[in-house]
Amino acid sequence: MKKVISLVLVMCLIALFALTGCSSKNAETPKENSQQPSKEESKVEFPTKPITVIVSYAAGGGTDTGARILMPYVEKELGVEMVIANKPGGGGWVGWTELLNAKPDGYTIGYINSPNIFSGYLNPAYKRDATIEDFALIANHVVDYGAIAVRADDKRFETIDDLIEYAKNHEVTTTSTGVGSDDHIASLKLNDKLGTKFVAVHGKGAAYGKSGVLGGHIDAYFANVGEVTVPAKNGEVRVLAVMAPERSKFLPDVPTLEEKGYGKVYSWSARGLAAPKGVPEDRLNIIIDAFEKAINNSEQVEKMNKMGLDVKFMKGEEYYKFLKDDEAGIIGVKDLLGW
Amino acid sequence: MKKKLSHDVYIGILMIIFSVFMYLKTGDMPKGAATFPKLVLTTFAFFGFLIFLGGMKKTKNFNTKEQNINLFQKNPMSVLLIVVIYVSMINLLGFFTSTSLFIIALMLFFRERRIKTIVLTLLGVDLFIYLLFVVQLNVFLPRGLLF
Amino acid sequence: MDVFTIIFEKILNLHTLLALLMGVVGGMIIGGLPGLSATMGVALLIPLTFGMDPVAGLVMLTAIYTAAVYGGSISAILVHTPGTPASAATALDGYKLTLKGEGMKALGVSTVSSVIGGFFSGLALLVLAPPLSLISLKFNAPEYFLIAIFGLTIIGSLVTESLIKGLAAGVLGLIAGLVGVDILTGYPRYTFGLSVLESGISLIPAMIGLFSLSQALMQAEELGSTNKKQVINELKGRVLPKWKEFKSIIPTIIRSSIIGIFVGILPGAGGDVASWVSLNEAKRFSKKPEKFGTGCIEGIAAPEAANNAVTGGALIPLLTLGIPGSSTTAVLLGGLIIQGLIPGRELFTTYANITYSVIIGFILANILMGVCGLLGARYFAKVTKVSKAILTPIIIVLCVVGSYAIRNNIVDVYLMVVFGVIGYFMRKTGFHPAPVVLALILGPIAENGFRQSIILSRGNMLSYFFSRPICIILMILIVLAVLSPIYMNKFKKANMQQD
Numbered sequence: 001m002k003k004v005i006s007l008v009l010v011m012c013l014i015a016l017f018a019l020t021g022c023s024s025k026n027a028e029t030p031k032e033n034s035q036q037p038s039k040e041e042s043k044v045e046f047p048t049k050p051i052t053v054i055v056s057y058a059a060g061g062g063t064d065t066g067a068r069i070l071m072p073y074v075e076k077e078l079g080v081e082m083v084i085a086n087k088p089g090g091g092g093w094v095g096w097t098e099l100l101n102a103k104p105d106g107y108t109i110g111y112i113n114s115p116n117i118f119s120g121y122l123n124p125a126y127k128r129d130a131t132i133e134d135f136a137l138i139a140n141h142v143v144d145y146g147a148i149a150v151r152a153d154d155k156r157f158e159t160i161d162d163l164i165e166y167a168k169n170h171e172v173t174t175t176s177t178g179v180g181s182d183d184h185i186a187s188l189k190l191n192d193k194l195g196t197k198f199v200a201v202h203g204k205g206a207a208y209g210k211s212g213v214l215g216g217h218i219d220a221y222f223a224n225v226g227e228v229t230v231p232a233k234n235g236e237v238r239v240l241a242v243m244a245p246e247r248s249k250f251l252p253d254v255p256t257l258e259e260k261g262y263g264k265v266y267s268w269s270a271r272g273l274a275a276p277k278g279v280p281e282d283r284l285n286i287i288i289d290a291f292e293k294a295i296n297n298s299e300q301v302e303k304m305n306k307m308g309l310d311v312k313f314m315k316g317e318e319y320y321k322f323l324k325d326d327e328a329g330i331i332g333v334k335d336l337l338g339w
Numbered sequence: 340m341k342k343k344l345s346h347d348v349y350i351g352i353l354m355i356i357f358s359v360f361m362y363l364k365t366g367d368m369p370k371g372a373a374t375f376p377k378l379v380l381t382t383f384a385f386f387g388f389l390i391f392l393g394g395m396k397k398t399k400n401f402n403t404k405e406q407n408i409n410l411f412q413k414n415p416m417s418v419l420l421i422v423v424i425y426v427s428m429i430n431l432l433g434f435f436t437s438t439s440l441f442i443i444a445l446m447l448f449f450r451e452r453r454i455k456t457i458v459l460t461l462l463g464v465d466l467f468i469y470l471l472f473v474v475q476l477n478v479f480l481p482r483g484l485l486f
Numbered sequence: 487m488d489v490f491t492i493i494f495e496k497i498l499n500l501h502t503l504l505a506l507l508m509g510v511v512g513g514m515i516i517g518g519l520p521g522l523s524a525t526m527g528v529a530l531l532i533p534l535t536f537g538m539d540p541v542a543g544l545v546m547l548t549a550i551y552t553a554a555v556y557g558g559s560i561s562a563i564l565v566h567t568p569g570t571p572a573s574a575a576t577a578l579d580g581y582k583l584t585l586k587g588e589g590m591k592a593l594g595v596s597t598v599s600s601v602i603g604g605f606f607s608g609l610a611l612l613v614l615a616p617p618l619s620l621i622s623l624k625f626n627a628p629e630y631f632l633i634a635i636f637g638l639t640i641i642g643s644l645v646t647e648s649l650i651k652g653l654a655a656g657v658l659g660l661i662a663g664l665v666g667v668d669i670l671t672g673y674p675r676y677t678f679g680l681s682v683l684e685s686g687i688s689l690i691p692a693m694i695g696l697f698s699l700s701q702a703l704m705q706a707e708e709l710g711s712t713n714k715k716q717v718i719n720e721l722k723g724r725v726l727p728k729w730k731e732f733k734s735i736i737p738t739i740i741r742s743s744i745i746g747i748f749v750g751i752l753p754g755a756g757g758d759v760a761s762w763v764s765l766n767e768a769k770r771f772s773k774k775p776e777k778f779g780t781g782c783i784e785g786i787a788a789p790e791a792a793n794n795a796v797t798g799g800a801l802i803p804l805l806t807l808g809i810p811g812s813s814t815t816a817v818l819l820g821g822l823i824i825q826g827l828i829p830g831r832e833l834f835t836t837y838a839n840i841t842y843s844v845i846i847g848f849i850l851a852n853i854l855m856g857v858c859g860l861l862g863a864r865y866f867a868k869v870t871k872v873s874k875a876i877l878t879p880i881i882i883v884l885c886v887v888g889s890y891a892i893r894n895n896i897v898d899v900y901l902m903v904v905f906g907v908i909g910y911f912m913r914k915t916g917f918h919p920a921p922v923v924l925a926l927i928l929g930p931i932a933e934n935g936f937r938q939s940i941i942l943s944r945g946n947m948l949s950y951f952f953s954r955p956i957c958i959i960l961m962i963l964i965v966l967a968v969l970s971p972i973y974m975n976k977f978k979k980a981n982m983q984q985d
Contacts, residue, residue, distance in 0.1 A: 060529035090683075338369070419906075422903060
């Protein structure tokens with residue numbers, strides 16, 4: 001069945017390419033019959049036209065892929081098309097600014113990624129006045145907790161205790177995907193609580209950090225569970241600890257920092273959905289209900305797990321509190337960040 | 340009449356002014372972030388100075404070949420003006436409307452008088468972009484008042 | 487034998503072959519249009535592969551990748567509009583040949599070189615992937631810093647008129663590269679309050695502006711003087727290069743393919759870097775370096791072989807380590823994972839059938855791309871026959887839509903126009919726009935590499951650099967690159983005196 005569908009798609013594409021190729025030369029007059037859907041009906045009917053989902057990162061990235069997996073399930077619930085619009089740039093804030101400026105009619109929603117969204121306005125250099133309070137939260141989709149790993153043949157650090165003891169007296173370089181990234185903030189939290197001397201080597205993109213650790217140039221791999229599970233299975237890295245309230249189901253043998261006695265040091269990167277403030281309550285509720293069903297759909301969960309990502313549905317107060325905790329964590333290390 | 344200065348003189352001065360302006364901005368930057376810009380801008384100003392000197396020399400030697408170069412020719416500047424108007428209209432009128440107007444304007448400017456050719460080109464381009472970018476690649480082209 | 491039959495079954499079915507053909511043709515279209523780079527093509531078509539058979543889907547994506555890199559050169563050669571950043575270097579000699587009426591030959595050389603480069607990289611991927619992937623791990627910040635510096639030395643040989651102006655143009659590119667959030671401090675430099683600028687000046691709008699919009703403005707100049715058709719109309723001759731010509735570029739193609747594969751393997755550098763580096767090396771090894779930039783076929787063969795060789799090279803660390811070797815393969819990673827194929831050893835053991843089928847499909851894609859290119863060259867070349875009144879508006883519109891589509895952002899269109907104006911005046915006053923593009927690519931790599939090295943070396947920069955063998959090799963290469971033009975000049979003068 002799958003094959004038939006994709007074959008039809010393939011054929012259509014070829015026809016399209018052929019058509020576009022010809023039309024550029026011959027320019028036949030097309031008969032445009034783009035009939036607009038009938039105008040807005042009574043307000044209870046929602047949604048009646050496609051909903052735009054702003055993804056603040058480039059197509060093909062982690063957020064984008066996750067969104068493209070989830071949206072078909074949301075479409076099934078809402079009965080309209082969910083159109084993904086990639087608006088990358090500004091560490092996500094290009095898309096988020098656009099989301100905030102969109103008409104609050106429920107037809108424009110977007111992914112919000114924490115902690116990126118916080119570092120974008122907590123850092124005074126950016127001079128932004130928008131905060132998390134300006135968004136109407138819909139639901140959380142994915143939580144990817146932080147993990148600390150080292151190269152598999154690194155004899156110096158067999159356990160997390162080795163690493164932390166060593167780091168108390170020596171500078172240990174760590175990977176980071178930028179100032180204010182969850183990896184960076186995790187290393188700062190450890191420095192703050194345990195007196196370690198982790199020094200982040202910021203690099204563009206996740207590839208730099210991973211190749212730096214595998215090549216032995218950088219000591220510790222501060223990443224997320226989703227990023228270390230496969231390399232750990234391949235025997236390339238040894239995961240020492242996860243920074244979560246409980247062990248990860250993907251890495252059941254790896255202890256949490258908390259159970260090792262290093263206190264409640266949590267770190268995560270999470271992504272969920274939000275709309276601009278001002279969306280009518282009944283519409284927002286329709287969207288939230290649809291996402292609740294879609295995110296909890298077992299088929300969807302399985303697909304996300306296959307990518308090493310943990311699905312965690314949260315809404316309302318719970319989601320808000322979760323995000324505020326994250327924000328508070330960053331405010332706590334503001335001095336270390338020099339903000 | 341006074342001898343015309345070589346355009347290199349102006350370019351040199353422009354480069355130096357630009358460097359100084361950008362250099363002043365490094366004042367707000369944290370230490371690590373400012374070092375490389377300072378280095379690069381100093382180099383740029385230095386090259387500006389060299390080009391300025393070279394320009395003065397050229398002016399003295401009166402290079403006729405270069406004197407004939409007119410930097411602001413009418414035709415390219417008109418095309419540029421049409422492009423600038425086009426680009427600034429996109430967000431207002433929408434992509435397809437402004438593109439159609441632009442194609443008509445530019446083709447007329449290029450002395451294309453056959454209406455059929457203009458119309459066919461216009462429809463061909465619009466259709467091609469619509470099918471490839473909007474339908475196939477899901478690119479959201481700006482919509483305006485009309486489309 | 488058994489493995490082979492499975493692999494052939496997987497490839498030689500209607501479904502996969504259709505996907506292959508579609509990838510190649512679609513890739514060439516996407517690549518040929520300014521602004522639609524290979525990365526975008528792959529990213530936007532990944533959702534389409536969700537429902538496809540893994541082999542068919544991945545073969546289509548890799549085919550798009552290599553065909554787009556090739557397609558970008560067609561427009562670079564014919565209308566001085568590089569379709570992808572990797573084909574900017576090709577525009578220099580390619581367009582000169584088109585002006586001479588030898589556009590067909592240029593297309594032929596480009597096709598042959600691209601196919602050979604891509605084919606070699608496919609072979610490397612097939613046979614040497616695991617050992618070669620280890621090389622990518624040997625490179626880190628210090629090496630990237632030195633590679634960037636090495637690349638910047640090319641500016642010296644790129645310019646023909648005035649060395650000072652060439653270097654100044656390079657520095658302008660470095661300045662443009664400063665814009666955006668400084669990755670090591672998180673400070674937004676020269677963004678003037680615009681969020682869009684925080685991720686830096688996008689390379690593609692800058693390149694399209696400098697190369698194509700400025701070209702369109704140059705064309706407008708000739709408008710008043712003569713209204714008759716241009717001399718370019720002469721488009722005759724064969725597409726395939728003559729055997730003698732082919733023989734003369736074989737060394738260049740092989741050298742460039744090797745450079746391309748290696749640059750591809752490195753996570754920090756892609757086709758754009760490889761094409762410039764190999765152009766420079768071709769020039770250095772050439773007996774007539776002064777011919778470069780005036781329309782010589784080596785000037786096409788070098789970047790073309792290299793940028794397609796990058797594609798296979800970049801797939802090596804992706805498949806073996808899950809570390810993408812270029813921005814396009816970073817997107818491909820998503821496509822792999824969606825299919826349940828997690829990069830790593832398993833790809834070459836448990837999923838070997840799929841993996842090797844995809845690799846062989848990739849090699850086939852390169853060959854098919856050559857066939858399509860050679861068959862189509864005659865028709866592509868017709869573009870130059872279209873009157874300027876029609877072509878110029880179309881090119882400008884494509885520049886606009888291409889710049890916009892990169893990030894769905896109008897600011898990139900404004901940037902494109904600004905760079906177009908800068909490019910126009912630069913060309914009028916004896917500056918060359920190519921160093922700007924080159925420095926815009928390499929500047930950020932150099933700066934970040936240097937500052938990351940400071941952290942990694944823990945204060946002992948010199949001994950850190952000299953303790954790394956690859957660094958020492960690169961430093962020697964840089965010294966040679968700086969000194970060789972001087973040496974060559976002396977050598978030439980001595981030769982002339984003898985004559």
